[in-house]
Every structure is written in C-alpha cells, then in structure tokens.
Amino acid sequence: MWEKVQQTVKYIAEKTNFTPRYGVILGSGLGGFTDDIEVGFTLPYNEIPNFPVSTVEGHKGALIFGKIAGNNVVAMQGRFHYYEGYSMQEVTFPVRVMKYLGVEKLIVSNASGGVNPFYKVGDIVLIYDHINMMPEHPLRGKNDERFGPRFVNMGEPYSRKMINKAKEIAIEQGVDVKDGIYLGLQGPTFETLSEYRMVKVLGADCVGMSTVPEVIVARHMDMEVFGISVITDMGQEDSIDNVNHDEVLIAAKNAEPKVRALIKELIIKY
Template structure:
C-alpha cells in the first residue's frame, strides 16, 4: 500500500506541482460543487496510477485541483464504494493519496436516509459521530506505522471545531442545519423498513453507504474531518415505497446550493 500511494502521489505532483490543504469528497448529486472552485488542474481517475474508477450514476470521475478563497483544495468528483466490488483499501486509497499530497483537513458529503423524526427530505445534517456497520474494516490487516498507529482513537472522529464553525456560518447564511449520528451500511440495496427501525434503535439519525471508511482512514493519518449528509429519503413506509437512486439524486440536487455555500464558506473561514 505504501509504495502504491507514493507512486500515485509522485505521478500527481510531477504532473501538476500543486499542494492542497483541503480535501473534499463529493457525494451523490453534489458534484456541482466544483463550480465553486477556481480550477487550476483536473485529472481523470482513469489516468491516475492505482486509482479505482467510480461506476455509480451521479458520481463524476476526476480529481479537481484549485482554490477556494486563499486555500488550495483537491476535490474528488465521484467516490468509490465497497458495494461496487472494491476492497476497503481501494475505497479509501484516494484519502491516503490526499494526505501525502499535503491535505490536512477532509470534508466528506453524502446522501443518506433519515430515521430521526425531526428530519425531513432535503435537510442538511452535520455529522458529529458515526456507527460503523460495514462488513469490512479499512484498517484490517498488518498496520503500516508510516501511515498511523495500530489502534486509532476515534473519540472525535468529526472535528468539533469545524462543526461549530459550520453552525456559525449556517446562521449567517440563513441555512438551516441539523446534527446527527451517521450509520454506515454496505448497500447497494436501500434499507428495508425493519432495517431503518434497527438503525434508529442503534442510536443513529441517518444511514448511508459511504463516508465511514474514508473518515476512519483519515483519522488513522491524523487528518481533521468534517462530514455532512443530505437527507434524501425518510425511513418510513410512505418514503421507502417509491425510493430510487434517481429520487436520491433529485433530492440532493435541491439541497446542493446550500451545501455548496456552507462548504465554500467553511473552507474560506476555518
């Protein structure tokens, strides 16, 4: 893994000579955020050594490098999922590459199903903790101390300082946000009504098929993390009867302007 990461980092740095401070992973229907970046370089995943290629509709397939305010950023326009058939090491490989490109802070977005009765479709949820219900762990196997410690402290997986700043920004922009706990499941099936009930019983507020592995690996390398979910369906009989990926993309698109504004201001002001 170490050699592959360093090979990929060398390829990218030789090609663009750019050091990002922020890394951004854009979830389903949120790829338009790249319009807020003063783009300097783009690299298709297919050209990057050792990189997987996203296979999911609504996910692009390139790294976008540029500026937001005075900060250098790299955005993943399209992420990778365990359900696509990749290993957890492949799913999280880009996070390791980001770290060695210079990224200190990781921002992760996703579309998720809500089980908190105070949520509604279109809500933006700031993730303050997660529950890992994925069937595989991205740190399973021999640990390479060059990346991080064998046992990772997950006490503050999501930066409280970044959450506080995002809430302050949301107030200033008149954007309503909620906060909550995200539970990660494998997918790719949407949850049954009984699974949604399980998620709620376990203490989570929303559920999705990504984010958790990426944040675990980022924390392994001591990156500061911020995550948000767009609630694209609710875990009740009425909502799940008709839920489809197209509906998820549509709901995410409606929330996208506020998500973009929030992330942009967070990068500028934090």
C-alpha cells in the same frame, strides 16, 4: 500500499505542481461544488496510477485541483464504494493519497436516508459521530506505522471545531442545519423498513453506504474531518416504496446550493 500511495502522489505532484490543504469528497448529486473552485488541473481517475474508477451514476470520476478564495483545494468528483466490488483499501486509497499531497483537513459529503422523526427530505445534517456496521474494516490487516498507529482513537471522528464553525456560518447564511449520527451499511440495496427501524434503535439519525471507511482512514493519518449529509429519503412506512436512486439524486441536487455555500465558506473561514 505505501509504495502505491507514494507512486500515485509522485505522479500527481509532477502533473500539477500543487499542494492542497483541503480535501473534499463529493457525494451523490453534489458534484457541482467544483463550479465554486478556480480550477487549475483536472485529472480523470482513469489516468491516475493505482486509482479505481467510479461506476455509480452521479459520480463523475475526476480529481479537481484549484483554489477557493486563495485556499488550495483538491476535490474528488465521485467516490468509490465497497458495494461496487472494491476492497476497503481501494475505497480509501484516495484519502491516503490526499494526505501525502499535503491535505490536512478532509470534508466528506453524502446523501443518506433519515430515521430521525425531526428530519425531512432536503435537510442538511452535520455529522458529529458515526456507527460502523460495514462488514469489512479499512484498517484490518498488518498495520503500517508510516500511515498511523495500530489502534486509532475514534473519540472525535468529526472535528468539533469545524462543526462549531459550520454552525456559525449556517446561522450567517440563514440555513437550517441539524446534528446527526450517521450509520454506515454496505449497500447497494436501500434499507428495508425493518432495517430503518434497526438503525433508529441503534441510535443513529441517518444511514448510508459510504463515508465511514474514508473517515476511519483519515483519522488513522491524523487528518481533521468534517462530515455533511443531505437527507434524500425518509425511512418511513408511507414513503419507503418510492425510494430509488433517481429520487436520491434529485433531492441531493435541490439541497446542493446550500451545501456548496456552507462548504465554501467553511474552507474560507476555518
């Protein structure tokens, strides 16, 4: 793994001559954030050594390098999922690469199903904790101390300082945001009604099929992490029959301008 990461980092660094400080992983329907970046370089995943290729609609598949108000940023336009058949090491490989390109702060976004009765479709949730219910762990196996410690402290997976700054920005922008705990399941099926009930009983506010592996690996390498989710469906008896990927993309797209503005200002001010 170490050799592959360094090989990929060397290729990207030679291609771009660019040192990003912020990394952004763009989830379903949120790929338009790249329009806010003063783009310097675009590298399609299929041109990058050792990179997987995203297969999910709404995930375009490129690394975007550029600036936001003078801040160096790299954005993943499309992420990888365990349910696509990749290993957890492949899913999280780009996070490792980001770290060694220079990224210190990682912003992860996703679309999720809500179970908190105070949520509604279109709500923006600042993730302050997660529950890992995926069947594989990205750190399972022999640990390479060059990446990080064998046992990672997950007491603060999502940076409290970044969350507090995001809340200040949301107030300034007049955007309503919620706090929430995200539960990660494998997918690719949307949850049954009983599974939604389970998620609620376990103490989560929303559920999705991504994010948790990337955050674990980012914390393994001591990166500061901020997570944001758009509620694209509600796990309720009167609405569950209509849940499908097209509806998720539409709901995420409708919330995208607010999410983009929030992330952009966070990069500028934090």
